[in-house]
Amino acid sequence: xxxxxxLFAAVGLITAAAAVLAVTNRRVLHAGLWLxxxxxxxxxxYLVLGAELVALVQLLVYVGAVVVLVLFALMxxxxxxGEVDTSVAHRWxxxxxxxxxxxxxxxxxxxxxxxxxxxxxxxxxxxxxxxxFGTWVWPFELLSLLLLAALVAAVAVATxxxxxxxxx
Amino acid sequence: MSPALPLLLAALLAGTGTxxxxARRHAVLMLIGVELLLGxxxxxxxxxxxxxxxPLASGAVLTLFVITIAAAEIVVAxxxxxxxxxxxxxxxxxxxxxxxxxxGSTAGGTATGEATPAVEAPTGDAATEPETVAP
Numbered sequence: 674x675x676x677x678x679x680l681f682a683a684v685g686l687i688t689a690a691a692a693v694l695a696v697t698n699r700r701v702l703h704a705g706l707w708l709x710x711x712x713x714x715x716x717x718x719y720l721v722l723g724a725e726l727v728a729l730v731q732l733l734v735y736v737g738a739v740v741v742l743v744l745f746a747l748m749x750x751x752x753x754x755g756e757v758d759t760s761v762a763h764r765w766x767x768x769x770x771x772x773x774x775x776x777x778x779x780x781x782x783x784x785x786x787x788x789x790x791x792x793x794x795x796x797x798x799x800x801x802x803x804x805x806f807g808t809w810v811w812p813f814e815l816l817s818l819l820l821l822a823a824l825v826a827a828v829a830v831a832t833x834x835x836x837x838x839x840x841x
Numbered sequence: 842m843s844p845a846l847p848l849l850l851a852a853l854l855a856g857t858g859t860x861x862x863x864a865r866r867h868a869v870l871m872l873i874g875v876e877l878l879l880g881x882x883x884x885x886x887x888x889x890x891x892x893x894x895x896p897l898a899s900g901a902v903l904t905l906f907v908i909t910i911a912a913a914e915i916v917v918a919x920x921x922x923x924x925x926x927x928x929x930x931x932x933x934x935x936x937x938x939x940x941x942x943x944x945g946s947t948a949g950g951t952a953t954g955e956a957t958p959a960v961e962a963p964t965g966d967a968a969t970e971p972e973t974v975a976p
Contacts, residue, residue, distance in 0.1 A: 677842040685850040692854055692877050696861030701870060708873050715854075715880050722847060722891045727904050731883070734908050739876070739915050746869050746919045750932045757867040759935070767863035775856030782848040782885075786892070790843050795891035796898035804898040805905070816909050823913035827920035 675790070681721045688714030701757060705744045712736055723793045726801055847888040854881035868922045868932040872915065879911045 691710035698704040712735040719728035758764060796804070805813055854877050861874025883904045890900010926932050 675842050678846060681842065681846050685846060689850060689853050689857075692857045692880075695873055695877070696857055696864070696870075701867060704870055704873060708876060711877065712880060715884060718847065718850065718884060719887055722887055724887045724891060724901050724904070727883075727887055727901050727908075730905055730908055734912050735876075735880075739912055742915060742919055743869060743872065743876075746922060749923065750869060750926045755931065755933060757865060757870055759864055759866050764864045767860050770863060771856040771860030773856075774859045775852050777852075778855055779849050779852030782852060783845045786844045786848060788843055788845045791892050793842060793891050794894050795887075796894055796901055801898045801901045805902055808897050809902050809906075812906060816906060819913050820909065823916050827916045830917065831920040831923050833924050 677721060677793070678790075681718065684714055684717040684721055688718060699757060701747045701751070702744070705740065705747050708743065709736055709740050712740065723795050726798050844888060844892045847884060851881045851884040851888065854878075854884065866934050868925065868934050869919070871934060872918055872922075875918075876911070876915070879907060883907050 688711055691707045691714055695704050695707035695711050698707060712731065716728045716731040716736070719725075719731060759767070858874045858877030858879075858881060861877060862871055863874075865871045865874060886900050886904045886907065888900075890898070890904070894900075922932055
């Protein structure tokens with residue numbers, strides 16, 4: 674039990690609790706704010722695991738951009754929020770499926786990797802940068818195209834209703 | 842450190858995300874479940890990349906790619922949800938609010954209280970709308 678283990682257990686418990694609250698909270702804005710805590714805690718997990726670059730990108734992209742979008746969407750669609758959860762029987766079924774996924778994945782992964790301690794020896798930031806612009810450069814450039822396409826598509830889809838409103 | 846802790850957290854996040862996708866009726870809250878699933882995938886990639894490093898640094902690089910793709914996905918999904926809200930007046934994924942709304946309008950146009958449509962949408966368009974929200 675190293676200090677890294679203790680740190681990860683602390684950050685991981687915060688992340689797990691916030692994730693559970695994000696999917697069970699009945700108030701939509703609170704669920705969105707718990708998602709902020711869960712994704713921020715996930716960035717902390719990356720930091721404890723030694724992946725600083727991924728942790729910073731997670732903070733910038735998720736907590737900085739994606740969650741702000743989600744919160745704005747929640748506030749804009751507030752008028753249409755009636756019941757946010759499905760029926761009780763449906764939720765119990767969903768909880769059973771979720772618990773099954775957790776047990777199956779956790780059991781398989783722990784059985785594959787084991788409990789014994791290993792050295793954390795990930796790639797340094799220099800290696801990651803060199804690999805992104807070396808081995809992975811074409812997927813990386815393709816991702817910029819994907820982001821552009823997503824941007825244009827989002828504007829096109831989101832303004833569809835406006836056009837319909839203007840015509841009718 | 843022991844690799845079991847991050848792996849168990851990834852499994853727990855995946856289970857929580859599955860529950861969120863299955864148990865939520867609000868479209869944006871269902872997307873929160875999808876976000877947690879993607880976070881579980883990223884944590885798994887980073888964990889394996891840190892405990893079994895390879896010369897291509899694929900653990901960290903693929904996580905960065907997943908984060909980028911998730912950002913693109915959430916933008917398009919939220920645009921679809923906003924279009925759905927503008928057309929139907931609610932973001933309910935079950936369609937029950939929609940049928941109640943139609944019943945209210947055929948019964949004499951009384952407001953149902955649960956969903957107040959911003960636009961009077963033609964019912965043909967409104968009926969085909971739920972198919973477009975599948976992620």
